[in-house]
Amino acid sequence: MNAEPMVRASGVRKSFGRTEVLKGVDLDVARGEVCCLLGPSGSGKSTLLRCVNHLEKVDAGRIWVDGELVGYRQSGRTLHELSEREIGRQRADIGMVFQRFNLFPHMTAVENVMYAQCTVRREPRAKARERAEELLARVGLAEKAGSYPATLSGGQQQRVAIARALAMQPKLMLFDEPTSALDPELVGEVLDTMRALAADGMTMIVVTHEIGFAREVADSVLFLDGGVIVERGAPKAVLVAPEHPRTRAFLEKVL
Amino acid sequence: MPSQVAGLSTAEADGDDLVVVARRSPLRAMGMVVVVALAALLVYTLVTNPRFEWAVVARYFTAEAVFEGVLLTLQLTALAMIGGIVLGVILAVMRLSKSVLLSRCAWTYIWFFRGTPLMIQLIFWFNLSALFPGTGVNALITPYVAALLGLTLNEAAYLAEIVRGGLLGVDRGQTEAAQALGIGRGRILLGVVLPQAMRVIVPPTANQTVAMLKNTSLVSVLGVADLLHSAQIIYSRTFQTIPLLIVASLWYLVITTVLGVGQHYVEKYYGRGSDPLAGQEAA
Ligand SMILES: Nc1ncnc2c1ncn2[C@@H]1O[C@H](COP(=O)(O)OP(=O)(O)O)[C@@H](O)[C@H]1O
């Protein structure tokens, strides 16, 4: 087993205009670890997640995924930004699932799952389709392969989105509030899919307000507030007996 | 569906056998009479006034010179629209680019070509060799080339704005999802964003195509034998002005009708996935 962490962030800072959203975040996520990121709205959870696959550029600090510096090449004391193509290659190894699914509406479910395989990985269509159908079966949507996203429920769309991310055979999966846009009765099916993924040993960073999921599935829980991680530890410790008053206040609100 | 609501007799609850009578407006009936009367008058004039010379219309409708004019008009329309779309997409992407230089260049282009009359632009390209006498420009810019150049460059300015509006209408989340998958920028534009923008882009572009079809008649000032100019050549010889203008108009109508049918199918294609019922059919 490789002891090097799958994700390492050190001193990550990010501002939008004059507001500093991340004020020096350090993070280690081991291989196969499920890390749940909690925090009040606006605390910078999405921003941190988006820094990990370089959808946002950090202002300071560095992030490594699988030992590789994200978005830059370091030579001596300078960081050179990578080319579009190199960044694309890095992103292809990092799956991301969004709150609002963001499926491509003009493609059927199976085409959504095939598209990046064909364009980024240059897989032949037949092979990509086979893989896509396999993945749709895995998320329980084999019979919806030919359906357009608009005809699927929110829960089904989100599961297609998970299959789409998995099609790239990512080393790491990022989930940004994957169940927040769902009707309550549809949350379970998406969480079940994520649970199965965790059981398969996928490394996952999950931004969520589902405390039950965090308690049950997470290996570690981080609590982000005011741009810094105020508390971290095993779910039992952080969720059951939080030390920091702000964590306590937050948990009281969401539970 | 027969109602089983408790407490209501079936006669009250069951609306199946009731007859619905829509309200009739007396104004509508009067309007109908007026329109029918006017239409009858028009048809009467068309049929009885010998100066329309329908026999001449029929004869020239399929005349070879007219036919060649139709083909040239179609060719100019098609080429200018294709060129205009390609250039328009490029200009739209430039305008939306983060690079200030690119976006200013595109803005200036659009400002200039939308701000001056197409007729002037056509005559300008036709006379381009006057700016560069003694160079190869004179040989290069034939009337046809000047016509095509003028129509294309002008059209691109309008289409750029249409395309830009369409691109702006696509949710940013689409680009982000594609980026997160590692898809490159060009691919995202052509494979993800543009196809979704097409739903907004197609109807005004179809409009532009119809306008273009008729704008091609402006090239008759350059002596290019398009549909109108072919008709003009004939009636300057035979003085059958009205019948030949009718011939040209009929052809323009035929082509716009066909274009309208084509638009219907293109819109249907790019609407796929956005209409839940249409999607179910495909599934
Ligand atoms: N692209 C952006 N431009 C400006 N401000 C932003 C942008 N993205 C996020 N922010 C701001 O950064 C803060 C943190 O946002 P976010 O990371 O989305 O929080 P969270 O996901 O924890 O709710 C918010 O105040 C938000 O308004």
Ligand SMILES: [Mg+2]
């Ligand atoms: Mg967020």
